[in-house]
Amino acid sequence: MLRELSNVLGVNIENILLGELDPNDTDGGNMRRINFYVCHNCGNIINSSSEAQISCCGRKLELQIPTLENVDHEITVNEIENEYYITIQHEMSKTHYISFIAHVTLDRVIIVKLYPEQDAEVRIPKMVRGDFYAYCSQHGLWMKVNK
Structure with a gap:
């Protein structure tokens, strides 16, 4: 019913x-x-x-709830040509890994899914200013404010 x-x-x-x-x-x-x-x-x-x-x-x-990045979860963003190259020095085992990286701007979201045992790095198209997010399977959501 x-x-x-x-x-x-x-x-x-x-x-x-x-x-x-x-x-x-x-x-x-x-x-x-x-x-x-x-x-x-x-x-x-x-x-x-x-x-x-x-x-x-x-x-x-x-x-x-996102936490600002710290030394254990630092999101590094480099601009290469027309792309952002995003890396995170983080364990990528089956029990502790970065599940996704996202870039959020005023009008769009790009989410890249990551899997255990691959590197925590992605390339996404460069867009207007926005914030970067990464989700750790054990420590939750992390955020880098793009200035």
């Missing part, structure tokens, strides 16, 4: 059970306030430009 009610109302079953049927406030979808969600079960990466309730593999995903 909940599934049918969910379809009729166009509302997530979880929201029905919680009694939360209020829509988000309209904020224009500002990409500078991007949110990342990562499923620890399947590795799915989901982003949103405003508050969201995201589920994957039957579990509610937690919003990943």
